[in-house]
Amino acid sequence: MNGFREKMMRFMAGRRGIDQFSLALYILGFVLYLLALILSLPVLSLLSTAVWIYGLFRGFSRNIAKREAENRWFMGWFGPIAVKIKQAHVRFKNRKIYLYYRCPKCKCWLKLPRNVGEKHVTCGHCGASFTKKA
Numbered sequence: 001m002n003g004f005r006e007k008m009m010r011f012m013a014g015r016r017g018i019d020q021f022s023l024a025l026y027i028l029g030f031v032l033y034l035l036a037l038i039l040s041l042p043v044l045s046l047l048s049t050a051v052w053i054y055g056l057f058r059g060f061s062r063n064i065a066k067r068e069a070e071n072r073w074f075m076g077w078f079g080p081i082a083v084k085i086k087q088a089h090v091r092f093k094n095r096k097i098y099l100y101y102r103c104p105k106c107k108c109w110l111k112l113p114r115n116v117g118e119k120h121v122t123c124g125h126c127g128a129s130f131t132k133k134a
């Protein structure tokens with residue numbers, strides 16, 4: 001087992017491995033594969049295989065600069081979406097502790113501890129002030 005591990009480490013030396021873009025490709029490939037099964041569309045199955053092969057190619061590629069550029073491109077548009085998903089998860093987790101609401105002027109998220117009654121609130125982003133009941 002140790003020999004195998006050593007061989008794998010030697011094989012992966014100088015290669016990119018899994019980054020965020022590759023992980024997203026594997027997940028996308030899996031979703032496409034499931035859709036292909038559900039909708040019985042062979043073209044989706046083919047597409048999922050192509051996406052997986054591209055993900056594997058990226059992981060084993062020795063052209064690290066190119067793969068990093070691809071990952072930067074991916075994170076450039078997916079990063080903000082990932083942040084929004086993470087924030088929505090936190091809001092959901094703390095929904096019983098805080099009342100989350102949007103600022104009426106700039107629409108950014110604000111929170112108040114629940115059961116504080118009516119409060120005068122000033123938005124930290126745009127400075128708009130209003131009253132909110134929590």
Ligand SMILES: [Zn+2]
Nearest residue numbers: 103106123126
């Ligand atoms: Zn605001």
